[in-house]
Amino acid sequence: MNQFASRSTSRRTLLRSAFAVAAATPILSACTDDPAPTPTSKGDGKFPGVTINVACNPSSVQACTEAGKQWGQVTGATVNAQVIPFAERATSYASWIVSKDASYDVLYGGVDFISNFGDKLYLPLKDMLGDTSDYVPAALGQLTKGGALLAAPLFADMLLFFYNKSDWSAAALPEKIPGTWDDLYGYAPKLTVGNREPCVIPWNNNGVPFWIAFFNSTKGQLFSDDKSQLLFDNDKGLAAWQAISRGFQSKFFGLAGANAVGDQDTSLLFNQNLAASQAATTGFGSTAGSTDPAKKSVITKAEVGVSVMPGITAGTSGSVIVAEGLGINKFTRNRDAALSFVKYTTGTEFQKQMVLGKAGQVLPSSRLSVSKDPEVAAGFPLAATLAEQASAQLAWPGNAPFKWNAPFLLGLTNLSKGTWTPEQAHEETIKAVKKLMIAQLGS
Structure with a gap:
């Protein structure tokens, strides 16, 4: 839902404008170098010994943690999902741009942060993700700036x-x-x-x-x-x-x-x-x-x-739509692994688990095909109402x-x-x- 920073702060509100973001952005325009990532895979989809750090909202940390366990079993990598408190997030993101910090590989993305930081921090994903037609269109719109998709939708509430x-x-x-x-x-x-x-x-x-x-x-x-x-x-x-x-x-x-x-x-x-x-x-x-x-x-x-x-x-x-996504830090040294994790977490297999409450928390899927799945319709009765509501105007600026x-x-x-x-x-x-x-x- 959501732009939520901590359970005691931002998760208490539906959509809290990231006021601190605006103050942080003027100093960032010159800090756009894009370092080449260190190779982390031999092309086999395996990333043994690699640790992916994920900067999360409280609304997504459980899902990212569970996805990390499953993805890690397949790839040999480790995922460390951590909440970056709302009160600190804008300043942290700004400092990462200035210092080209690669500490976090995958980043929380919401409309405010995508709008204000854009490709100064987030790696454009559309060509890397492939076909995005199965994502809820309004969710893609929330995570796009200047025609560039900067985060893959994790959920669409x-x-x-x-x-x-x-x-x-x-x-x-x-x-x-x-x-x-x-x-x-x-x-x-x-x-x-x-x-x-x-x-x-x-x-x-x-x-x-x-x-x-x-x-x-x-x-x-x-x-x-x-x-x-x-x-x-x-x-x-x-x-x-x-x-x-x-x-x-x-x-x-x-x-x-x-x-x-x-x-x-x-x-x-x-x-x-x-x-x-x-x-x-x-x-x-x-x-x-x-x-x-x-x-x-x-x-x-x-x-x-x-x-x-x-x-x-x-x-x-x-x-109003409340979409949250996962973007890739353009300064990461683990680009291949980060992309693989983002694809897994926003993919149909894990999305189905998430919406059915099998991934630590229930979140509405960002995938159209998952929302139409008979098992999901039976296990998540709100899916049909969400689909109907999606036909109305959902704009959140x-x-x-x-x-x-x-x-x-x-x-x-x-x-x-x-x-x-x-x-x-x-x-x-x-x-x-x-x-x-x-x-x-x-x-």
Whole structure:
């Protein structure tokens, strides 16, 4: 899902913009020498005695560790998968470029890091990977810069709408989720029971991707491709603010969810039946019904329903894609081995294990053929909904060279408190983001 740095920091949020990345990039333009790798194989696919170091997110470290064990048994190599904390990652990546550091052979890749570091750090992979048509197209787009694919997609997650079927049944509501948010808002009185909220979304601390999901249902574009123009200063942008405001006014969105630190926390509310529904990626939605005490689930997996995200208007849906990939450090001395590991981990055999929970953690596959596999469809019921959601707009713009998240969060916080109208939130956010853009362009 995800741009997650550590379980206690970035994994608590769905998509946290890598603000430190922007500050690190100006010094990097001259540091692009590409040293020739030391041969590590005789051409037989074996790499005896070679150790591959993998810089991971918490969301991928278990999968990379398990893939490393399996790949190592075949190749004779060793894989050392380590989490690089989010707070340190941008600075670490920048320093590796400056010093041409080859310590890590395989690198976490997400839209922010691909966008900001590009081929200064990542090795272009398309010609090396071969046919990429089986990867989820939107995931490839997140990991491409300037036409160059810089990481192979490890997983492709999306925001989905999860709901408690028992709560829906007790409220005498149809199990099929309506297609618009406004229709859902009408369910609020029947779903509010005691301190249980109808729907939890961490609006005030991590609400930007959810705002964009609303906006994506209008098929609007947030920024120009080069991030130099703001494109949500129109009726589509206002429609997103207005739709979210109606959610607060109807009390479909409660304050416990709105004030939660991140989507890990809202998933815990849902798991404890303190919320009748949630918008979440599959990584968080799948924790409901878990026997892990840390997930605090009092509901069963059988009680959890899932649907594509509603839209602002009928016949629409909007979500965001959360794609994470594995790239190759252009300074590695183990290029052949690193490529072999990346191919194995993102290949169909291991991807099937991953999505079925046989690789240490469940992650939605980045491979179209795996998602359509009958065994996967039976063992991972969310696959069909993900496939349906993939047909909607999933755009996530990644990190701009300015802290554009903050104005949105201020708008959402004031909206949740009722201190701003949606029109004010729209106008103030536009004003603040434009100011940031001008400052960045003039610096």
